[in-house]
Amino acid sequence: MLETQSTLTEPKEHHQSVHSDLPDNSEFTILVIDDDPSIRGMITLFMEDGGFTVLEAENGKKGADMAIQNSPSLIISDIRMPEMDGIEMIEKIRSQNCQMPVIFMTGYTEYESLSDAIQFQPLGFLHKPFEPNQLLTLVKRAVDLKRSETAREDNERELETRIANKTGQLEFKTERLEAEKELLRGIMNQANFGLVALDTNCCVHFINVLAVTFLQVSPENIDIAIGAHYKDSVAPLFHRFLENQIKSVVDTQEIVENDFYLEQSRQRINVVTYAIRHNDRVTAFVFVIHDITEKDNLQRKLSQTAKLASIGELAAGVAHEINNPLGFVNSNCNTLKEYFTSMVEYSKKLELLYAGRPASGDEKQCPDDSITNLKAEYDVSFIEEDGSSLLNETVEGLDRVSKIVMDLKAFARVDSETMERADINKLIDNALNLVRNETKYKLEICKSFEELPEVLCFPGQLIQVFTNLFINASHAVKDKGTLTISSNFTNDEIVLTVTDTGSGIPEANLAVIFDPFFTTKEPGKGTGMGLSISYGIIEKHDGSISVESEIDKGTTFTIKLPVLLEQPDHGDGA
Amino acid sequence: MAEKTSQKLRLLVVDDEANILKSLRRLFRNDPFELNLANSAEEALQVMASTKIHVLLSDNKMPNMTGLELIKEVKGLYPDSIRMLFSGESDMTSVLNAVNQGEVYRFILKPWNDQELKVSVNLALAHWKLNNDLEQMRQRHNEMQDILRRIIKKHPELEPECSRNLDCNELLNRYEDLTIS
Numbered sequence: 001m002l003e004t005q006s007t008l009t010e011p012k013e014h015h016q017s018v019h020s021d022l023p024d025n026s027e028f029t030i031l032v033i034d035d036d037p038s039i040r041g042m043i044t045l046f047m048e049d050g051g052f053t054v055l056e057a058e059n060g061k062k063g064a065d066m067a068i069q070n071s072p073s074l075i076i077s078d079i080r081m082p083e084m085d086g087i088e089m090i091e092k093i094r095s096q097n098c099q100m101p102v103i104f105m106t107g108y109t110e111y112e113s114l115s116d117a118i119q120f121q122p123l124g125f126l127h128k129p130f131e132p133n134q135l136l137t138l139v140k141r142a143v144d145l146k147r148s149e150t151a152r153e154d155n156e157r158e159l160e161t162r163i164a165n166k167t168g169q170l171e172f173k174t175e176r177l178e179a180e181k182e183l184l185r186g187i188m189n190q191a192n193f194g195l196v197a198l199d200t201n202c203c204v205h206f207i208n209v210l211a212v213t214f215l216q217v218s219p220e221n222i223d224i225a226i227g228a229h230y231k232d233s234v235a236p237l238f239h240r241f242l243e244n245q246i247k248s249v250v251d252t253q254e255i256v257e258n259d260f261y262l263e264q265s266r267q268r269i270n271v272v273t274y275a276i277r278h279n280d281r282v283t284a285f286v287f288v289i290h291d292i293t294e295k296d297n298l299q300r301k302l303s304q305t306a307k308l309a310s311i312g313e314l315a316a317g318v319a320h321e322i323n324n325p326l327g328f329v330n331s332n333c334n335t336l337k338e339y340f341t342s343m344v345e346y347s348k349k350l351e352l353l354y355a356g357r358p359a360s361g362d363e364k365q366c367p368d369d370s371i372t373n374l375k376a377e378y379d380v381s382f383i384e385e386d387g388s389s390l391l392n393e394t395v396e397g398l399d400r401v402s403k404i405v406m407d408l409k410a411f412a413r414v415d416s417e418t419m420e421r422a423d424i425n426k427l428i429d430n431a432l433n434l435v436r437n438e439t440k441y442k443l444e445i446c447k448s449f450e451e452l453p454e455v456l457c458f459p460g461q462l463i464q465v466f467t468n469l470f471i472n473a474s475h476a477v478k479d480k481g482t483l484t485i486s487s488n489f490t491n492d493e494i495v496l497t498v499t500d501t502g503s504g505i506p507e508a509n510l511a512v513i514f515d516p517f518f519t520t521k522e523p524g525k526g527t528g529m530g531l532s533i534s535y536g537i538i539e540k541h542d543g544s545i546s547v548e549s550e551i552d553k554g555t556t557f558t559i560k561l562p563v564l565l566e567q568p569d570h571g572d573g574a
Numbered sequence: 575m576a577e578k579t580s581q582k583l584r585l586l587v588v589d590d591e592a593n594i595l596k597s598l599r600r601l602f603r604n605d606p607f608e609l610n611l612a613n614s615a616e617e618a619l620q621v622m623a624s625t626k627i628h629v630l631l632s633d634n635k636m637p638n639m640t641g642l643e644l645i646k647e648v649k650g651l652y653p654d655s656i657r658m659l660f661s662g663e664s665d666m667t668s669v670l671n672a673v674n675q676g677e678v679y680r681f682i683l684k685p686w687n688d689q690e691l692k693v694s695v696n697l698a699l700a701h702w703k704l705n706n707d708l709e710q711m712r713q714r715h716n717e718m719q720d721i722l723r724r725i726i727k728k729h730p731e732l733e734p735e736c737s738r739n740l741d742c743n744e745l746l747n748r749y750e751d752l753t754i755s
Contacts, residue, residue: 320635323662326685328597334688335600386600393593441637 025051028143031072032056033063033089034105035081039128043076046132047139060084064092067100074123074142076103076135079113087116094120101142105130194269194289196230200282202246204230214269214289245273246285259292268296299536306529307464311411314467317437321404325397332394339383339390346378407433411463419456424494424561425449425487427459431466432485438474443483443500450488455563457541465534465545469498469557472530475521476502476555492563499556505549513547583699584626586610588618588644589633589660601688607699615639622648627655629698631682634661634669642672649677654705656698658682 030052034040037058044054055072057063061084067075075093079086090102104117107128114125123145124138185208188195194211198204204225207217216235217225225233230242241260248256255274262269270292276284353370375381407430432445439445473483481501488495505513512518514535519528538545543561585607587598595611602609610627612618615636621627630648634641645657657677659669662684672678679701680694 320662320684323684324591324594327662328591328593330685331597331601331688331691335597382603389596390600393596397593437635441635 025143026053028074028146029053029055029070029072030074030076030139031063031067031070033058033060033075033077033081033086035059035078039078039105043135046135050139052139060086060089060092064089067093067098068096071098072100073146074101074103074139076105076126076139079104079106079117085113087113087120090117090120090122101145103135103138103142192290194287196287196289197276198230198246198285198287200284202229202231202285203227204233205284207233211287211289214291241271242273242287245271245287249273249275249285250282259296267291267293269293302529303461303533303536306533307411310464310467310471310530311408314408314434314438314471318404318408318434320437322401325400329394329397329401332390332397336387336390336394339379339387342378342383343380346374346380349374349378404433407431407463411460411467419458421454422457422459422462423454424452424457424462424496427457427462428466428485428487428496431463431470434463434467435470435474438471439483442474442477442479443481446482446484448484448486450486452487452489452494453563455494455561457561458537461537462541465537465559466498468530468534473498473500473502473555476500476504478503481554489563494561494563496559496561497556498559499554501554504551504553505547505555506551507549510547510549514545583607583628583702584610585629585631585695585699586612586618586621586627587631587660588612588615588636588641590614590636591633594633601692602695605692605696607695615641615644618644619647619651622652622655627652628702629656629658629695631658631660631695634659634663642668642677645672645677654702656702658694658698660684660686 030047032040032043032047032054033056034043035058040056040058044056047054055066055070057066059081060077063075063077063086064084066072067089075090077086077089081089084092086104093100101123102120103124103126104122105126105128106114117125123142126134126138188206188208189210191208191210194214195206195208196204196211196215197206204227207215207225211217212222212225215238217233218235221233231239234242238260241258245256245258253275255272257270257272260269260271261267268291270290272288272290274286275282276286350371353374410427410430411434428447428449432439470483473481477483477500482499483501484497484499486497509518509520514531516532517528518532535545538559538561541561543559545557545559547555547557549555583606585602587595587609588611589595590613592613595613599609599611607628610621610625612621615632616639618630618632622630630645632641632644641659641661645659648655648657656679658680659672659678660682661669663669666681669678669681673681679698682691682694
C-alpha cells in the first residue's frame with residue numbers, strides 16, 4: 001500500500017498532462033470505491049488535481065447506491081471489499097441499467113474474481129500496486145470514451161434532427177405529390193378521351209374513367225385493374241386489337257393509330273398507341289382512345305355529299321349517254337308501230353285478194369301486179385328489209401341504257417356495313433362507263449388488266465375513287481390525251497396505276513392534293529373533297545394511294561390494295 | 575338571193591351516233607322533203623358545200639367540232655339556213671346562249687318526241703320558205719317600185735292612182751301566195 005502511495009505522489013508531469021488534456025473535467029464525475037481510505041484518498045486527491053469531480057464510497061453497498069443515484073462518468077473500484085464486493089456491486093449497478101465504465105483495482109491475483117469481473121467488460125484492471133501512469137491511461141481512456149460517446153450522442157441527436165427534418169420535408173413533398181397525383185388523376189378522369197398506360201409486362205399502370213367505359217372494364221374488375229394484366233380487366237373483344245396495336249408499335253417504333261368498331265353500340269373508337277421510351281428502352285405503352293362515332297358519321301355524310309357532287313358532275317354526261325339511245329329507241333318503237341299497222345293492213349288486203357280466188361288456187365294464179373301494188377302501197381319491202389335492223393339497233397340501245405343505269409347504281413348506292421367480294425377490273429370498267437361521256441372525245445383509253453383475284457371491298461366506294469381519278473385525268477388533259485390504266489397482282493397485293501398525259505401537278509401541290517377542300521378548279525367547279533375522300537376510302541381498305549407527276553408530261557396515281565380475306569378489325573362500313 | 579320555191583326542201587341531220595341517224599331516216603321516210611345525213615360536223619360542211627341545205631339539225635356533243643361550233647360556222651356561210659340543235663345534255667347554258675343570240679332556231683331535247691320533232695322540222699322548213707318568199711316579194715316589190723317610178727316620171731299625172739293600185743294588188747297577190755304555202 002505504501003508503495004502505491006509513494007508512487008502516486010511522485011510524478012508531477014502526469015498531472016500536467018491530465019490538466020492540459022482535460023481543461024474542464026468538472027463534468028466528469030469519478031466514483032472511487034475502496035475499503036482502504038488511504039488508497040481512496042490518494043486517488044481522490046490525484047483526480048481532483050486533474051480537475052475531476054470525485055465521489056467516494058468505502059464499500060460495495062454504498063458504492064452501488066451512489067453510482068445509481070449520481071450516475072458518475074467512471075467507477076474505480078476495489079474488488080475485495082466488506083459487505084458487498086466490487087463484482088456484486090457492479091452487478092447491482094448494471095441491473096439498474098447504469099452503463100458507466102468501470103476500472104477494477106485488485107491487490108491479489110485472484111483469477112476467479114477476475115474472470116467474474118471480466119463479464120462486466122471493465123475498462124481495465126489496476127493491479128495494486130500500480131503506477132499513476134497506468135491509472136491515468138485508463139482514466140484518459142474513460143474520458144475519451146465519454147467524450148466520443150457524447151460526440152456520438154450529439155451526432156445521433158443531430159442526425160435525428162436532420163432525419164426528422166428530412167422526413168418532414170419528405171412528408172410535405174409526398175403530400176404535394178399525392179395532391180398532384182390526385183389532380184392529375186382528376187384531370188385524366190375528366191378528360192374527353194380514354195387513357196390507359198401499360199408497363200412493359202402489359203400490366204395496367206393507369207386507366208382513366210372513360211377508358212374503363214370504352215374498353216368495357218366490368219365493375220368487379222375495376223379494383224383489380226391497376227397492376228393486373230390488361231386482359232384480366234379489359235373486355236375480351238378488345239384483346240386481339242390491343243395486342244396488335246402493341247405489336248405494331250414495337251415493330252414499327254412509330255405511333256400506331258387504328259379504329260375499332262363496336263357493333264353493339266354502333267360506336268367507332270379511335271385508338272392511338274405509342275411507347276414511352278427511356279434511354280432507348282421501352283418503359284410503357286400508352287393508349288389514347290377517342291370516340292369518333294360522330295366524326296365518322298360526319299365523314300360518312302361528307303363522303304356521301306362528295307359522291308352526290310360527283311354524281312352531279314357526272315349527271316350531264318350520263319344523261320347524254322342515256323338520252324342518245326333513249327332517243328332512237330323511242331323513235332324506232334314509234335316507227336315499228338307504223339310498220340306493224342302497215343303490215344297488218346297489208347295482210348288484211350292480201351287475205352281479201354286471196355279470198356276472191358278459188359280455194360284450190362295457188363299463188364301463180366294471183367296476178368303479180370296486184371301483189372306488187374299492194375306491197376308498194378304498204379311499203380312491205382322496205383319494212384321487211386329495215387325491220388330486223390331496227391330491232392337490233394333498238395335492243396342495242398336498250399342494252400346501253402340498262403348498262404349505264406347499272407353502273408350508276410353500283411356507284412351511287414350506299415355501301416352496306418360489310419365488305420363484298422368484287423373483281424377490281426370490273427369496278428374500273430364500271431367507272432369508265434360512267435365517265436365515258438366525259439372522256440370519249442378527249443382520252444384514248446389504254447387498259448392493261450391482269451387477272452385479279454376477287455377481293456373483299458366496298459365496290460361503290462372504289463368506283464367512286466376510280467371515277468374521281470378518271471374525271472381528274474380528263475380535266476387535266478386540254479385537247480386530247482391518253483389515259484392508261486393498269487392492274488397487276490403481285491406479292492398478294494393488287495397494284496393499280498392510272499396515268500394521264502395531262503398538264504401535271506406542280507410540286508408544291510403534290511403534298512396537299514389529298515387534303516380536304518384543296519382544289520385548283522374554279523370556285524363552284526370542284527369541291528376539293530374528291531381526292532381526300534378517295535384517300536380515306538383506300539385507307540379503309542388497308543391500302544395506299546400515291547401520286548407522281550411531271551409538269552406538261554402527266555400524272556400517275558398508284559393504288560395498292562391488299563387482298564383481304566376477311567374484314568379488317570377496324571374497318572367496316574362507311 | 576331568194577330562190578324559186580318549186581325546188582325540194584332539204585333537211586340535213588348531223589349526229590355521230592349512227593343509230594340516231596337511222597332512226598330519223600325511218601321517221602322522215604315519208605315526208606316530202608329531202609333528207610341528208612352526216613356523221614360529223616366536218617361531213618356536214620362538206621354536204622352543205624355541194625348541196626343547198628335549208629334546215630340543219632345537229633347534235634351538240636361530237637368529236638373535234640361540236641354542234642354549236644358547226645352552227646356558228648354555218649350561220650356565217652349560209653345565213654339563210656335554219657339551224658336547230660339536237661342534244662341530250664342537261665347543262666344547257668351554252669346552248670341557251672346560242673338560242674338567245676339568234677343562232678339557233680329551235681332546240682330539241684333528246685330523247686325526242688317523234689311528232690314534236692316532225693312538227694319542228696316542218697315548221698323550220700316552212701319558216702325557211704316564208705323567209706325566202708318574203709325575200710322574193712321584197713325583190714319584186716322593189717322592181718315594181720322602180721317601174722312605177724319610171725311611169726310617174728313619164729306621166730306625172732298618174733302618180734296618185736298608180737302608186738296606190740299597183741302596190742296594193744301586188745301585195746295582196748303575194749300575201750295570198752304566202753298563206754297557201
